[in-house]
């Protein structure tokens with residue numbers, strides 16, 4: 400491959416080296432630029448002389464200021480870039496550049512499991528929710544037996560999993576922030592891929608009692624005039640109940656409890672559903688400087704297709720959009736939605752301040768080796784995943800997506816926490832972009848892994864589902880790979896194609912976000 404860099408916008412004064420091995424000092428480009436030192440893959444090179452204190456521009460935006468004079472052809476390392484202040488939340492433009500309603504995209508469908516609550520599953524999983532970590536190993540013991548002794552008889556059921564977590568007791572259950580883990584776990588228990596109806600294993604003495612996890616008022620599907628989808632008692636069992644004598648009888652009881660649900664789940668069949676029934680969560684992790692040029696814009700293009708098809712798309716990761724919030728508030732459909740977005744930014748600013756941290760705590764050593772100087776550069780690339788449509792809703796941590804179109808669902812940025820929170824919001828398909836690579840996966844919903852660079856896709860040929868690195872080398876366009884991703888989503892949601900993490904069974908533990916006190 401001949402020497403090649405990618406400049407995102409004409410006004411940028413830095414560009415990204417895309418040659419997989421990096422480039423040595425003295426390399427000359429067609430543009431006339433030559434490198435005065437070696438620059439690693441996905442790292443930045445100065446296109447012009449940048450004087451000390453002058454802005455460094457990427458994505459047409461300021462990612463920082465030069466710490467000293469940076470001659471053209473220099474590797475723009477992290478220590479040459481002074482981070483700018485976060486955009487003030489006080490003077491943002493609200494709903495000033497709302498994109499026009501998109502042209503509908505019709506005729507795209509997938510095969511899914513329709514639930515009684517109206518949601519649609521992309522998998523048909525038996526899920527055993529837990530109210531407290533104390534019962535999790537017992538549930539896991541029962542699940543190992545269910546998997547070998549029961550599941551083979553129910554061939555329409557994909558898997559059996561526990562909805563377990565570190566929460567439930569030893570916590571200040573009445574503290575205001577406790578509402579976040581409680582509602583998150585309650586939503587996980589009712590996930591569309593578990594049939595939308597919970598099966599709960601409780602201990603008995605824990606703080607998070609079953610009726611606290613699943614308030615009766617939320618269990619009745621009154622809006623559709625249907626009878627209550629759940630009578631609480633038959634779907635909850637307690638290990639401390641007196642009729643259970645010894646560990647063996649607990650395991651037997653869980654298995655009987657599970658078998659009743661297996662019978663119901665096994666009777667279900669996939670039916671043709673419009674693409675509008677997808678609830679897609681997009682996320683990035685292990686990003687590099689190419690993520691914002693290849694994988695994230697590809698996901699953004701596919702997100703636009705989903706919105707046009709009437710689906711729900713959510714993007715998240717507060718600390719990764721905080722520094723790009725000035726690009727999002729003008730795109731909000733109304734001023735109120737923009738204010739909701741600002742409310743979520745402010746809540747997280749305060750949360751970080753309580754821990755004496757700030758947004759600079761986000762970038763990892765791997766991000767930096769991958770050429771990302773700071774959170775500002777990471778955010779500008781990250782926000783590309785949201786596409787170009789109007790932002791039509793904002794929800795808080797652990798709330799459920801409530802509308803079609805583009806939603807910002809507040810979550811932390813850490814991969815397995817964000818993934819868990821997006822599941823709680825009702826995500827039935829997950830798109831995950833990566834530049835450094837991660838084998839991260841989720842049991843509850845398929846995770847389509849998109850690489851930002853071809854070197855990763857080739858090295859991890861049995862972990863990466865789609866290579867967007869072809870865009871950097873000019874082999875494919877964002878539109879082409881975006882359409883490939885859209886079609887892949889419909890195949891995966893239909894069970895016609897299996898993602899690599901499901902092939903290998905790479906399923907991270909659920910990690911609901913708990914900002915509240917532990918006692």
Ligand code: CA
Pocket residue numbers: 682683684716812813814817
């Ligand atoms: Ca992440």
